[in-house]
Amino acid sequence: MIKRNMLIWAVCLCFFSNGSTVQGASQVDFSLKEDEAAISFFPLFDGEATLLQDGTDRVILINTGSKKSRKELAYWLDFYHIKQINQVIITKQSEKYNGNVDWVTKKYQVEEVVLPKGSNDLQSQHIRMWQGRDVYQLSKHIHVSVLYHEEVNSPSMxxxxxxxxxxxxxxxxxASTIERHLLMKPLKKIDLIKLANFGEGEPLSESFLKQLNPQIGVLFSKEDRTIHPELVSRLTDGWVELYDTNKRESLSIKMSPTIYDVMKFKKTT
Structure with missing residues (x-):
């Protein structure tokens, strides 16, 4: 990805607006320094897609949404000025997570596709399988550890x-699986949680949320979604700000090693 020399004025304004929504921006380039990164959650109609960038021009896409959301995915990748993607990571073998992986791989010259071990081989080259308890270095400053890997039923991680x-x-x-495996590790503070299963199913317990003490929860959308009735109340009680992609805004978090800024962008077309 070619880095631009300046950030558009709308993004700069948003840094001082406590996460308020910026309207009218046509494209965003974070102009990241080498020790900075950004993570962005796309408001797809159906499925998940998360963009991870850093100051070494490394671009990673986590999940690709369903085929029904391909036009939206293309819109947001263009909005964030993405021309090439180094790596695609699929966290679950399901249409709502990997529906556009072949299209993304071809269009954005993807170098590597990462799947949970046990996944059926997709029609993509350079496949790599991840499994539980392994740690991977995605870039100079970004590391990913596989907390849990499910291989038997629906391969996921x-x-x-x-x-x-x-x-x-x-x-x-x-949630019960997450809590069990996190308690097996030296527990550190979690800043952000991307919630599982589109908010359907038992949410994390109140006591566990209090222990993790996250500031932000992200919830992706899908067709005919039914959110667990206790999810919002538990997050509210834990002082966790819930961001729901169903509101049709992207959420971006720009990070230095010690601080971060939250931004939201509304689709213009």
Whole structure:
């Protein structure tokens, strides 16, 4: 990806607006320094897609949404000025997670596709399988550890993404599974949680959320979604700000090793 010399004015304004929504921006380029990174969650109609970038021009896409959301995925990749993607990571073998992987791989010259071990081989070259408890270095400053890997039923994996002092829990499996495996590790503060299963199914327990003490929860959307009735109340009680992609805004978090800024962007067309 070619880095631009300046950030558009709308993004600069948003850094000081406590995560308010920027309207009217046609494209965003974060102009990241070498020790900075950004993670962005796309508001797809159906499925998940998360963009991870750093100051070494490394571009990683986590999941690709369903085929029904291909036009939206293309819109947001263009919005964030993405011309090439180094790596695609699929966290669950399901249409709502990998529906566009072949299209993305061809259009954005993807170098490597990562799948949970046990997945059926997709029609893509350079396939790599990840499994539980392994740690991978995605770039100079970004590390990912596989917290849990499910191979038997629907191949999937839960990730902890680490950048500087920040840690993000990227859930794919049930809350009880996550809690059990996180308690087996030296527990560190989690800044952000990408919630599993589109908010359907048992949410993380109140006591566990209090222990993790996250600031932000991200919930992706799908057709005919039924959110667990206790999810919002548990997050509210834990002082966790819930971001729901169903609101049709992208969420971006720009990070240095010690601090981060939250931005939201509304689709213009």
């Amino acid at each position: 839960d990730l902890i993404i680490a950048f500087g002092e920040h840690q993000m829990l990227y859930m794919s499996n049930s």
